[in-house]
Amino acid sequence: METGKVQGNATAKPALDITEHTDVGAYETTGTPFVDNPKMSARGVNVFYGEKQAITDVSLDIGGNEVIAMIGPSGCGKSTFLRTLNRMNDIIPICRVKGEFTLDGEDIYGASQDTVLLRARVGMVFQKPNPFPKSIYENVAYGPRIHGLAHNKAEMDEIVEDSLRRASLFNEVKDQLDKPGTGLSGGQQQRLCIARAIAVSPEVILMDEPCSALDPIATARIEELIDELKENYTIAIVTHSMQQAARVSQRTAYFHLGKLIEVGETKQVFTMPQHELTENYITGRFG
């Protein structure tokens, strides 16, 4: 990939301006979108909101037990892509999704796929913490109950405690499990939402800007948690914070105007991106 014929400022052509550069149709994805051990695979994905195309020909694997970060400017399609992975877009009437999606090789958009079961296997954590207006205990117990994962109170207690522990929240709330989840701090609420997602034993956790409403300390705790969770789960995270993507992920995918421009090892993307649009975005050159 390297070439000696690299010249600097003196001879470089004008930089691509990512705010003006609207014709990305010709770009192929640079880097390594496919992995040897995919947990989820997406191929030839196109998403439309009514007439407007939000994602164009994206193919990407999410590897088992990896944290993959999706970055890009607002409107680039990263959140839309994330939401296709557990069919969250199904609830938007004007949204049409095309392409092939598999989880462990099985088609998740097949006619026989139960979306409730799919979302139990592919959980989601949102930008704004959204605990149910119920007790801390009930927030975590809700999912296991509707999926029939506990046969008695003792089993349910165990699931709740285990989930809260994995979300690094148990010690802070163990004496107030009957108090409303909405009474917790923002960072605690977000960890409660992660505990709620974990409680149904998902295989993949999708996180859509999970820290953007949190302060730096709460953010650091979530990031620490992501690091621990990747032992047992596969995580795809959308973030506006490039530093966060650099800190938590093993692979980074850069989206731009609905195209997947580049994907590669995070340390490579942040030190030596291959595509000029990626370079411009992560160095803050917006034209």
Next chain:
Amino acid sequence: MDKSLPSGQHTSQRYNAELEQLRSSVLSMGGLVERQCAEALEALVKGDEELARSVSGSDDAVNRYELEISAQCIDILARRQPAARDLRMVVSIIRMVANLERIGDEAAKVARMAAKLADDYHEQSYHSEPLHLGKGAQALLHNALDAFARLDVDASIDVIARDEDIDREFKSLTRILVSHMTENPERVKNMLRVNSCARAFERIGDHATNLCEEVIYLVAGSDVRHLDIEEIRERFRS
């Protein structure tokens, strides 16, 4: 794929200005060090004691540059969290200024020797033995700084290749000086001083090579330290 570095501006104008300031500080420091080398060589071959003393006196200015540029780099790392090309630039500059400072030290060493040798100066003397070697090292330094200014990988590889000539020339110069010593045993002490000057120029060539390795890292993201010239050429063969 097009690999030229983007020349676009950051959204933050102040950030642009900081990086530009950093780059121009390195070039100023480089210019000062280059002048030191030239003057140290001139003081040596002309037996100019006054010039020699002025060169060894300018070492402080080089040290100040080193401290100032390092502080600028740390400031940018702390406040801007640079990525990609900007990160590579800051990291390579941190390593470059250390090399430039050592080149300044070598020039000051030559100047100190030149001041001591000035007493024994006469036309056609052994003083000018390192002239060609010194000019060669100076040219490498000049080309290395030029490669940095133009972010030119090909020119950097060229400097690294030419450093081998400097090394060879230093070895043969040492042999010549040893034969001078045999013929003029009373001048052994001064011959050793001349040899130290030659050694200093050889080291300056090595440091110029290091600068070019940093330019290659900055431009192409490829760490070529500890590779020999053939391995470097192989890596960049398109």
